[in-house]
Amino acid sequence: MKMNKVLAMATSMLLCGAVFAGCGTSDGSSSSSSGGSSKSLIKVGIINNDPNESGYRTANVNDLKATFTKDNGYDASFSYSLKNEEQINYAQKYIQDSVDYLLISAADTAGWDTVLKDAKDAGVRVILFDRTIDADPSLYEASIVSDMDKEGEQAVDWLKSQNLTSYDIIHLQGVMGSAAQKGRSGALTKTASDLNWNIVVEQTAEWNAEKAQQIVQSAIDANKKFNVIYAENDDMAKGAVAALDKANISHGVGKDVVVMGFDCNKWALEELKAGNWNYDGQCNPFQSSYIVDIIGKLEKGETLSEKTIIMNEKGFDATTITDEDVQNYGI
Amino acid sequence: MSNKTKTEGNIITALFRNQIFIPIAALFILALFNFIVDRSFFKITIGPNSDGNPVLSGNIISIIDYGSELAILAIGMTLVTAASRGQDISVGAAMAIAGSVVLRVLCGTNSRPDELQAPIIVAFIVCCLVAMAFGAFNGLLVSVFKIQPMVATLILFTAGRSIAAWINNNELPVVNDKTFSIFGNYIPGIPIPTPFFIALACFIIIALIMKFTNLKLYIQSVGLNEQTSRLNGLNPAFIKFITYVFLGLCVAVAGFIKVSRFSTINYSVTAKDIEMDAILAVAIGGNSLGGGKFKISASILGAYVIQFLTTTLYKFDVNSEALSAYKAVVVIALVVLSAPIVREKIAAVFKKLRSPEKAELKS
Numbered sequence: 283m284k285m286n287k288v289l290a291m292a293t294s295m296l297l298c299g300a301v302f303a304g305c306g307t308s309d310g311s312s313s314s315s316s317g318g319s320s321k322s323l324i325k326v327g328i329i330n331n332d333p334n335e336s337g338y339r340t341a342n343v344n345d346l347k348a349t350f351t352k353d354n355g356y357d358a359s360f361s362y363s364l365k366n367e368e369q370i371n372y373a374q375k376y377i378q379d380s381v382d383y384l385l386i387s388a389a390d391t392a393g394w395d396t397v398l399k400d401a402k403d404a405g406v407r408v409i410l411f412d413r414t415i416d417a418d419p420s421l422y423e424a425s426i427v428s429d430m431d432k433e434g435e436q437a438v439d440w441l442k443s444q445n446l447t448s449y450d451i452i453h454l455q456g457v458m459g460s461a462a463q464k465g466r467s468g469a470l471t472k473t474a475s476d477l478n479w480n481i482v483v484e485q486t487a488e489w490n491a492e493k494a495q496q497i498v499q500s501a502i503d504a505n506k507k508f509n510v511i512y513a514e515n516d517d518m519a520k521g522a523v524a525a526l527d528k529a530n531i532s533h534g535v536g537k538d539v540v541v542m543g544f545d546c547n548k549w550a551l552e553e554l555k556a557g558n559w560n561y562d563g564q565c566n567p568f569q570s571s572y573i574v575d576i577i578g579k580l581e582k583g584e585t586l587s588e589k590t591i592i593m594n595e596k597g598f599d600a601t602t603i604t605d606e607d608v609q610n611y612g613i
Numbered sequence: 614m615s616n617k618t619k620t621e622g623n624i625i626t627a628l629f630r631n632q633i634f635i636p637i638a639a640l641f642i643l644a645l646f647n648f649i650v651d652r653s654f655f656k657i658t659i660g661p662n663s664d665g666n667p668v669l670s671g672n673i674i675s676i677i678d679y680g681s682e683l684a685i686l687a688i689g690m691t692l693v694t695a696a697s698r699g700q701d702i703s704v705g706a707a708m709a710i711a712g713s714v715v716l717r718v719l720c721g722t723n724s725r726p727d728e729l730q731a732p733i734i735v736a737f738i739v740c741c742l743v744a745m746a747f748g749a750f751n752g753l754l755v756s757v758f759k760i761q762p763m764v765a766t767l768i769l770f771t772a773g774r775s776i777a778a779w780i781n782n783n784e785l786p787v788v789n790d791k792t793f794s795i796f797g798n799y800i801p802g803i804p805i806p807t808p809f810f811i812a813l814a815c816f817i818i819i820a821l822i823m824k825f826t827n828l829k830l831y832i833q834s835v836g837l838n839e840q841t842s843r844l845n846g847l848n849p850a851f852i853k854f855i856t857y858v859f860l861g862l863c864v865a866v867a868g869f870i871k872v873s874r875f876s877t878i879n880y881s882v883t884a885k886d887i888e889m890d891a892i893l894a895v896a897i898g899g900n901s902l903g904g905g906k907f908k909i910s911a912s913i914l915g916a917y918v919i920q921f922l923t924t925t926l927y928k929f930d931v932n933s934e935a936l937s938a939y940k941a942v943v944v945i946a947l948v949v950l951s952a953p954i955v956r957e958k959i960a961a962v963f964k965k966l967r968s969p970e971k972a973e974l975k976s
Contacts, residue, residue: 332775333783334774334775334778334779334783334880334881335881336881337785337879340783455933458933458934483930484930484933485927485930485931485933485936486933486936488882488885489879489882490879490882490885491874491875491879491882492679492871492874492875495874496675496679496923496924496927497927499670499675500672500675500924500927500928502670503656503670503671503672503675503928504653504928505653517879517882520875521875524874524875526663527662527663527664528662528663528668528670528798529660529662529670530660530661530662530663532663547785549785549787549877
């Protein structure tokens, strides 16, 4: 227990020191081994967002780390930052180190043109993952992205297939303007107006469980009738469920209220397995297999048929989800 | 007759001069607005929750429930503001740290334990110690190194959530024990939310401290004039330091309630932007953000005003894009009204309005 306090203090000091020095890098670059063995390894520089950003990012980082290992034939260096300028600095460093491939999940879409041109001149091949960049497509080999619109459409199609007698929906939105919010809201708004679904409440809970709880609580207190909770992430679905539990409203498979979430956190999939929730849509953080595939093709000298690759994303139904799904897809 | 008018005039002037008037008036106006538009706002019902315990529910209950953490933070923030003439902007991040510590102690190294790895009281004490240590760190920077409070606490504001994630190895622990969720929800059999009782206990404790110690006097004198208080035998650096440690304690209690609500944490979202609301509560309470005299009860009411406003906006299902704009408009109006200079002006206007009448009556 005391250890905790000491450790926490120690880190705070350390971090503060880093802030003052203005070099808050967490550059875990693995030093390349002796000349002979490193020759056969493919040298990869990976620039990602901070793993602390979200559960999604943690899963994403772990997936990349597990794939780009020496055993798999890669000499990989990792750099993390939520700041675009810092990411660009890392990119320049990797170009100077003459890596074979530069993998980028950009913090911001703008400002990358110059560094990507440098990369091209130096013969470094760039693959974007998770996030796109506003730059000329000739500057990168491929871009692997999630299609948030598709995620929303999948979920709404599932809801449509449930053939409920009426659709009275509480729509809990994420932070307004984020890509995930736009895609997931867009599909529901469109279908609701096409099929005359009744959106009882539409409010942003900013990805926050407690705000979601307050919003649903407020709807219950106002005696609003609803039978679907469409929450744009798992946390908000959890908050909504807490409010339902408080008012003794049943939810889940074959119950009064249908609960839908996104992101496939492991605990959320467990709720799904227990039948307390009905649907969870995936936002796929496992991009490494796609990247490996592309690198393999490029190494063989093949050309890619498409620049933009949209990942397969699943939607889980509480009635069909298996324990393996929970293990494999939970983040 | 003239005597009566005079006292009436004095009462109104005194009312406007009184600091606690503004948050009370704000609460009253919000309540009146809801009363006129939709009376069902005040309806409170009792019914069983899914565990079969009776619980009260209604908007007023939501306000006293969800406003608790903010009210507790407002106590500490008032003291810090008064003594150091600046605000601590790291309380949200520090709450994430406190919450993370609670979960770390309860869960041990396994992020999904079947049973608690330590008693809840131990988790609470460790969380208090850690949060007070971080408070002490802020306090040290402000009092000894004389860094501007907002700049000093910016460090923890930036690093805090990463520290919180690091404490639990970046995992999201979930506590399955029902007893732990009592603190953020309901005690079985008692229909009033527990956070309200915890907040109430904090109010009573701080009221007793203010009544039976000289702390209030010391803090005010340090905030008003550091030099004179030093000449009078006080140690301004120590007083400032103490307020930051005390705020750390408030953060620990608030963070503990926060993680208990859902028995888990989300490092980037938990208690997000609560530092701004806490500062706002102090401002709405009519306290000068430039330090000096303060009134904790007014800040606490200020915190409930903010929650009242949030609940009202949810109740009327304001458009998501416009939510913050609505909040901002009301907040600007409140802050302007609660500024000491505006209060003085209003009181002066009332005095003027009264004086011609007085002259008339005398003649």
